[in-house]
Amino acid sequence: MEDWSWITLVDESSLRQKKMPRVIRLIATAPVKPAPGQPCNGCGVCCAAETCPAGRLIFRRRAGPCPALAWDEADGRYRCRLLTRPGAHLGWLPAAWSGAAARIFARWIAAGQGCDSDAEVGDGKPE
């Protein structure tokens, strides 16, 4: 059984939901979200809050958590399954194309480019 932490998104200017603070649920041992521009540490905040353009196209939803967001226990961080196991969400994808698909998704979501989320997180727990 996983331990979870509940995090209030204080500033959702990037999430287009400025009026209502939202609470997201993440694994308790997930890393703390870094400042925008810092290296991505896999905290999972962005993808728990809302889907990226790739996620919107594939899963037809804007609201998070994204179905492709997966906790990597060994590395202690969240990862995008569209990169690690694209076939898990794209059942029609031939196994031989998996690597190419992962590379395309990595470019699309700008993986490795640093944190591009300006969501501000608080300590919040649901009241």
Ligand code: SF4
């Ligand atoms: S990066 Fe991956 S897990 Fe995150 S929202 Fe996009 S598709 Fe979903």
Ligand code: SF4
């Ligand atoms: S892009 Fe930022 S918010 Fe998203 S997982 Fe990486 S560090 Fe966390």
